[in-house]
Amino acid sequence: MQITFVQVLDFIGTLAFAVSGIRLSSAKRFDLFGAYIVGLVTAIGGGTMRDLMLGVPIFWMHDPFYLICTALALLWVILFSRHLIHQNNTWFIFDTIGLAMFTVTGIEKTMHAPDQYPFWAAIIMGTITGAAGGVFRDVFMNQVPLIFRGEIYALACVLGGIAYFAALELGLSTVAAGLICGAFVITMRILAVRYRLHLPILKGDETPKD
Amino acid sequence: MQITFVQVLDFIGTLAFAVSGIRLSSAKRFDLFGAYIVGLVTAIGGGTMRDLMLGVPIFWMHDPFYLICTALALLWVILFSRHLIHQNNTWFIFDTIGLAMFTVTGIEKTMHAPDQYPFWAAIIMGTITGAAGGVFRDVFMNQVPLIFRGEIYALACVLGGIAYFAALELGLSTVAAGLICGAFVITMRILAVRYRLHLPILKGDETPKD
Amino acid sequence: MQITFVQVLDFIGTLAFAVSGIRLSSAKRFDLFGAYIVGLVTAIGGGTMRDLMLGVPIFWMHDPFYLICTALALLWVILFSRHLIHQNNTWFIFDTIGLAMFTVTGIEKTMHAPDQYPFWAAIIMGTITGAAGGVFRDVFMNQVPLIFRGEIYALACVLGGIAYFAALELGLSTVAAGLICGAFVITMRILAVRYRLHLPILKGDETPKD
Numbered sequence: 074m075q076i077t078f079v080q081v082l083d084f085i086g087t088l089a090f091a092v093s094g095i096r097l098s099s100a101k102r103f104d105l106f107g108a109y110i111v112g113l114v115t116a117i118g119g120g121t122m123r124d125l126m127l128g129v130p131i132f133w134m135h136d137p138f139y140l141i142c143t144a145l146a147l148l149w150v151i152l153f154s155r156h157l158i159h160q161n162n163t164w165f166i167f168d169t170i171g172l173a174m175f176t177v178t179g180i181e182k183t184m185h186a187p188d189q190y191p192f193w194a195a196i197i198m199g200t201i202t203g204a205a206g207g208v209f210r211d212v213f214m215n216q217v218p219l220i221f222r223g224e225i226y227a228l229a230c231v232l233g234g235i236a237y238f239a240a241l242e243l244g245l246s247t248v249a250a251g252l253i254c255g256a257f258v259i260t261m262r263i264l265a266v267r268y269r270l271h272l273p274i275l276k277g278d279e280t281p282k283d
Numbered sequence: 284m285q286i287t288f289v290q291v292l293d294f295i296g297t298l299a300f301a302v303s304g305i306r307l308s309s310a311k312r313f314d315l316f317g318a319y320i321v322g323l324v325t326a327i328g329g330g331t332m333r334d335l336m337l338g339v340p341i342f343w344m345h346d347p348f349y350l351i352c353t354a355l356a357l358l359w360v361i362l363f364s365r366h367l368i369h370q371n372n373t374w375f376i377f378d379t380i381g382l383a384m385f386t387v388t389g390i391e392k393t394m395h396a397p398d399q400y401p402f403w404a405a406i407i408m409g410t411i412t413g414a415a416g417g418v419f420r421d422v423f424m425n426q427v428p429l430i431f432r433g434e435i436y437a438l439a440c441v442l443g444g445i446a447y448f449a450a451l452e453l454g455l456s457t458v459a460a461g462l463i464c465g466a467f468v469i470t471m472r473i474l475a476v477r478y479r480l481h482l483p484i485l486k487g488d489e490t491p492k493d
Numbered sequence: 494m495q496i497t498f499v500q501v502l503d504f505i506g507t508l509a510f511a512v513s514g515i516r517l518s519s520a521k522r523f524d525l526f527g528a529y530i531v532g533l534v535t536a537i538g539g540g541t542m543r544d545l546m547l548g549v550p551i552f553w554m555h556d557p558f559y560l561i562c563t564a565l566a567l568l569w570v571i572l573f574s575r576h577l578i579h580q581n582n583t584w585f586i587f588d589t590i591g592l593a594m595f596t597v598t599g600i601e602k603t604m605h606a607p608d609q610y611p612f613w614a615a616i617i618m619g620t621i622t623g624a625a626g627g628v629f630r631d632v633f634m635n636q637v638p639l640i641f642r643g644e645i646y647a648l649a650c651v652l653g654g655i656a657y658f659a660a661l662e663l664g665l666s667t668v669a670a671g672l673i674c675g676a677f678v679i680t681m682r683i684l685a686v687r688y689r690l691h692l693p694i695l696k697g698d699e700t701p702k703d
Binding site for chain 1: 546636641647648691693
Binding site for chain 2: 515518519521522523524525526527528530531541545548550551554555557560567570571574632633634635
């Protein structure tokens, strides 16, 4: 068995997404099984949504890799619970690598789907792959999804997706486009956190009718 | 390019649904991107659920119309935030037109799906097309879905759907049945709001076991 | 028409799941239609999720049985609202029979799906069939899903699923494996409630980064 670079990135991202779900579960005092499920949903929820919408087989149902990753993430949180806070920078980097990786995966899977889709649908699928797992996690936590009002997150996926297709337009290969997309997502996220970049809050009327 | 009557109704409905999601997002202080996503999910969530359940391609993934409508809705809320409250009656009418339109679309898409479905499944799909987007919106807002305890809303879709198939039984064309269904939904909604019609609250035991 | 043993169990389980959703709806003061929808989603939500993920037609869309069961459940709650609390033991048994039944159904449907799936995917599908409806119910109630922190529930499905495939490995028939799986789920649930068995709470750091 040969381990590819892509598999390493997939492992890092899955681990980081699962850890994020499991940590929030522990703050809500979920039991071990509940924490495992939330970790799993955070890690694979976005890709599952994408595969359902593309009408293709669900990616994790033929490969125990993601279940094992989530088990490792749970073990890690149990063993290092007191030290997790000191690992925040590491987990932020891993999470960001995952976001970039999942965005590229989502775009490329859409372009290779049996049906043909326009490029903007691929960008949306990339964004869903990267960001929807966190939305499901927050819904299970019974809190407003963080991506709707926190630092720039899902928008980084959209911009990375635009960079992907801009690179293809310029005649670059899909490998180069994927790397550019990933670099874009990672850079955006680092800048967003470093400089606390937020999008403007929408100020509408305060008394919507329904 | 020729714009059909159906397309005009679809535009009005999509706009109104997106505006409803965006206005609630602004009340929750979501950022612009979050408001856009919630508006989009409110507008296309019901039809997406329907297409997933019918096993057909997702309707908006080949047509940028709905993304553009939602962008226009966001622009409108930004530009006219102070005046939206004075437009409540207009938006109520638009929302109602959308509900009627989406119900008919859901029924007809089910009847033309590759698999054959019984009439009551088409009515459910019509109701999901009309009402599920608002449920997703409310889940994202972290509040109990309004349709479960507010004015008659999803029930109007069900009754409209029954009217649709009653019309077909009477030998009317699908166009006539669609118009009757739509008129039924709109009338029900106007009566419900005008006379504050509510269904009875369910009074069960107050201490459910789980 | 001949009523099979499996149909009786399916009826009991559907009724119990719908009653659980409807009772919680009444505690939240939903209207009759909202209570019906929540009851329906509790009863059929897990199987719907399973069918979507397996890419097969949604089971209830060709059979009005589940809609009728839910209507009966609503009627029951309305008629016997004052006595429901005295029926708690009965409903617990019915709910447990449903959980067992739905787990077996989910496993067997996965093994007979057009695509081939590994045994662990079938166990997950069995667990989703049994437990996801309750998760949707709780999300609609705007509360943290009970299965993430209450008594052992979804874990009973997982262990029952393992028992199913262990039985097959030992050369037993699928009927015997189904009975063993069901007995396992029921026993686990009874023990969990009788001895208040909980999984350990996950104690991670209290200040997750996101």
